Every structure is written in C-alpha cells, then in structure tokens.
Amino acid sequence: MMPRTELLKDILADLRMAASFVTILPVASSKPATDGAIARATWALPVAGLVVGLAGALVYKVASRFGLTPSLAALLALAATALITGALHEDGLADTADGLGGGRTRERKLEIMRDSRIGTYGVCALILTFGLRWSALATIANPWAVTLALCAAHAAARAGVPAFMSLVPPARPDGLSASAGQPPGRSVAIAFTLGILALTLALGPGKALAGLILLSLAGLMLARLAIRQIGGQTGDILGAFEQLGEIVILLVAAAFQMGR
Template sequence: MRDWVQPLALALRFLSRLSFPGEDMARFQRDLPRGLMFFPLAGALLAGPTALVLLGAAQVFPLYLAVLLALGFDAWLGRGLHEDALADLCDGLGGGRTPEDVLRIMKDSAIGAFGALALGFALVLRAAALVAQDDPWRAALALVVAGAVARLLMLAVIWRVPALPGLGGSVAGAMDGRRFALAVLLALPVLGVGGWLSPGGMALALLGAAAFFIWYRALLLRRLGGANGDAMGAAACAGLVMVPLGFAAW
C-alpha cells in the first residue's frame, strides 16, 4: 500500500499547497519522479474540494457566482501553479525572439501584457464554459474530469518534448511510455465519468487535447528547443480550459 500512497502524496504535494505529516522536503525533489504517474489522479482528487465549493455556493448564489468562487478557491489550493506558468510562458514567447530571450523573460517574476492577456482569456474561457453547463452538478463533474485530463496533457509534454535544464528537466528524465500508460490507466475511471456525463463532450475534449499537444510540441521545439517547467505547467492550464469547453459544445 505504501508503494501507492507515498507517490500519490508526492503528486498531491507538488500540485497543491497540501502538506502531510512526516514530510521530508529534502527528499521531495528526489522522490517526485515516482509520483508522476499519479498526477492525473491527483488532479482529479484536488478538483474534488473545488467541485464541493461550487455545489455549496450554487445553493446560495447564481451559477456564475458559484463558478467564480470555486475557481478562486481552486487557484488558492493549487497555489496558482499552472496559471503562473501560463503567464510566464506567454510573456516569454510574446516578447522574446531567440530561445535565450524567451527564457530570460520567463524568469522575470513580473507579469507583462502577453502573460496578463493569456491568463485573463484562460480564466474567462474556463469560467464561461463551466457556467454554460447550466447545471451545478454537471459543472462540478466537468471540473473533476478536467483535473485529470489537464495533468495527462502535462505528462505528455514531459514525456514527448525534450526537457530543458531545471526542475522540469530533473523530473522529466523519469517519464517514459510505461509510466504514461499507467497514468492513463489510473485516470480511466475519471475519464469514464466524463464519458457518462457527455460522450460527445468527452470525445471533443480529448480530441482537442490531442490537437493542442501536436501544435504545442511543434511550437516549443521551434521557439525553445524543448520544454521547461513553465512550458509543462502551461499545458496543464490549457487542459483545464479544454474539458469544460468540450462539454459546453456538446
């Protein structure tokens, strides 16, 4: 059981502000690769409290306010990890001409116009797509499914795009086809919920994620020569948007 619980705890710790008794931060980075295949399952589990906030708020407020409150809680729980990555990446790609310029801009902690616009559009699209579900339970389930798909997309980037030096690179070396297949297997129950919720919407979300990955991989190779931690995290942010958009379209 420990072989499953500890890697899952590592995944939850990395993707959120959660901490666990007896946690040894000195070993965290070294042991994190063991938790990679649990990222999609951890993403779905972390979306659970956000879904509960949405359902609870929907008992008092209109759905659009409930969604905004839930997304605010989600940003707090996840430390804005993926949103920060999206903003950094878009600032770098928008303002840099060479790979060196892009990476230098991405390291700047200040947010620029490109990052602010990308982050704003992503949040508005995600919120609008959830509101378009027209039902709190459907929106809550879309959040949970999106949590899994987003991290599958993140793992696809980690696996199939050469890693640049840094934390992302140190983790990416442990990702291979076997671990990606296990991640998909662990996420299948959540994907099944999405298929039950809307077969067409789930199919659209997965097709959109696949098309995005093909385009995104080519972009990263052309502009950066690989992927760093921000590029990996931004992929997850894209997945969080695509799933509710797919369900909203069907």
Template structure:
C-alpha cells in the same frame, strides 16, 4: 511495504505537494519518485476536482448566481494550486510572445514580472474557464462538477505525457529539468487508459472534451519544444491550463 509501493506512495506525496497548496510531508525526492509523481498527476485532479465541486455546490445551494458560483470555484482552484499553473501560463506567453531566440525567451520567462502577453493570456484563460463552467451549470450542478473534473484530469494528464522519456528539458535547472523524461511511456499509457475508463463510467459524453484538451496541449508542447528546446516548470503549467480550458470550452459547446 514493497519498494514499488513505497515509491508510489512517495510519488503521490510529491505530486500533491508539488501541484497543490495542500500541506503534505514529502519524505523523499529523487528521479524515481519524480517519475511516479508526474505519472500520478491525474490523481491530484481528482482531489482538486472534488474540493472545487464542493465550493461550487455550496455556492449554488445558498442561491448564488451560476456565474458567481463559477467564479468562486475557479478562484478556489487557483488558491488550491497557489496559482502555479496560471503563473506558468503567463510566463510562457511572455516568453513566446517576445519573439526572442530560446535563451532570450527563457530569460523573459524567469522574470518575476508579467508582461502584456502574460496578462492577456491570464485574463482570457480565466474568463473562458469561468464562463464555460457557468454555462455548464445550467445543465445541473453534478454535470458542472463532472465537467470541471474532466478539465482538470485533461490538464494533469498532460503533465504526465509532457514528462515521458524523449521529451527534453529546456534548461539544466529547475523543476522541468528534474522531471523531464522521468515517466516511462508504458506508465503514461496505463494512466491514460485508467483516466479514459473513469470518464467513460462517469460521463461518456465528456471523453471528447478530455481528448481535445490533450490535443490542444500537445500542439502547444510541440511549439514550445521547437521554440525553447524542451519543457520547463512554466511550460508544464501552461500545458495544464491549455488542456483544462479547452476541455471546459468543448464541454460547454457540446451542452449548449
């Protein structure tokens, strides 16, 4: 196994181990591996999308209502990711909503409790995801599975771009500081091209949803950089949920 292939394999393991609850033996963790892990984050979306699609299809097959089936699929996603991204979304909402300067906002985000801004962000996000997915189910289970996969790809591709060189970390410790700036721009561009190409092959009409999810996350990233000074692990989670939710919403709107 060549060094590059070994780095890529170790990065894929780290990506699965970091971004999901799936047990994976991570044998090596360093900046090179972290760069590969964040670049390969969209592969995790494919894995999660496949598993959640199975849950959705099984629920529909046994005759459950599309809304209930969507609840189970979104719930399965939360379980498979340990609620990591949802937790980050809540923390970022509380930090930004506090109106404090960067140090104070980051201190709020480090707390284990969830404040009112976090609760509202979580409720609204999960509701939109469930209702949007349920709306898409009316166009068919396969369409819904592809829509969910598109949303997950948008969310994980956002992680890749948030970790490109030039995007600083908001603090000197934590996941954000470890992965910030670890992805080369050429790698992010190559992965993005692969994701878009895959979407074009699977369902061309979903590409706008993928891209608009990235745009929504980019707006949030610009805001968090201005308010907090850079990214944290919580910011990555918030970006992921923002992109995923936006992509699902756009898909539902386009099919309604």
C-alpha cells in the same frame, strides 16, 4: 516480487508526492525527491487533479445552495482551484505567454520565462484562461454537471503531463522540469489510462473522445511551438499545457450541455 505492504507504501508516497508537486496541501512525501522519484510519481497527477476538481466542485455546490447565480458560483469555484494549487499552473501559463510572445531569441525567451514579473502577454493569457473556464462553468450551471466537468478537466489535464514530459525534451539542463526527470513508460501509461477513465466516467464516451482528441491536438501544437522557440519544455510550459487541458475539457462539456 515487491511485498504488498511495500507496494502500498510506494503508492501512497507517490500520491503524496504528486499532490505536493501540484498543490499547496501539506502532504509532502516521505520518499526523497531524488533519482527520478518525481518522474515516477507523475502517474498520480490525475489523482491529485481529481482532488483539485472536487475542491472547486464543493465550493460551487455550497455557493449554489446559498442562492448565488451560476456566474458567481463559477467564479468562486475557479478561485478555490487556484488557491489550492497556489496558482501554479496559471503562473506557468502567464510566463509561457510572456516568453514565447515577447522574446526574440531562445535565450531571451527563457530569461523572460524565469522573470517573476508579468507582462502584457501574460496578463492577456490569464484573462483568457479565467474567462473561458468561467464562461464554460456558468454555461453548464447544474451543480452535478459542474462537478463532473471539473473532475474530468483537472484529472485529464494533468494526465497528459507525463507524456508531454516524456516526448518533449527539457529546454534547459536546470529548472523544475529538468530536475523532475523523464517519466518512465509505466507512469505515462497509468496516468493516460486514469485520464481516459476520468473523462469517460464523468462525461460519457462521446464527450470523452472529443475531449481527448482536442486535448491531444492542443498538446501537439504547444509542443511544436515550444520546441521551435526554446528547444523543448520547461515547468512553465507544463503549466500552460495543464491550463490548455482544463479549457478544452470544460469547453467540450459546455458545448455538449448547450446541445441538449
């Protein structure tokens, strides 16, 4: 049995690795990113997502205190989350849209997804993701409700990433996703549990169930599309999955807010 101090060190190392994997925070793990270390640390992605969500919520709260409208506060909150992640997931979404929408062959699609330039599909995808999330946050409006929605969205969107990586094979032998490796079942289970916990505590059982169902459906559709078109998933596909998750959860939170 692993000593408690060693277990704590491993947990902290995984948390730092997960945070450095999806944010630009200077928290690089002391654990070498080899031999599947990144894959094992994916259980901590929802925790890293919670940090991102709290950052956006803090900006929204401050903006509201200064008298800005919900629309402006929401825009600043989205800017904060994009800044803290280095727009990593937005970049993945744009590349996915360009590759899956623009290429005719598998090889060409993968080539487009590796191209740093952005095309029409990518621009449209970015407009949609920012527009939908901005509208949802502005609709929710109340700073506390926005905090809960952002925390739930960012945690749950990343909670499904390990399962997606485990169930959908890498589309190519190199690249971010392939180098990270396949998350073990334990990491998938912990991440999934943390995601459900975040959804339930933040939104309540009803919204959590609706969000979980819709997020699962979105993931299944993306997985099917990726397998059919490029043979599996890439780092860009994972970024697109995260963005879809954010959109779904925020829209669920906004829809229930309007129904009150």
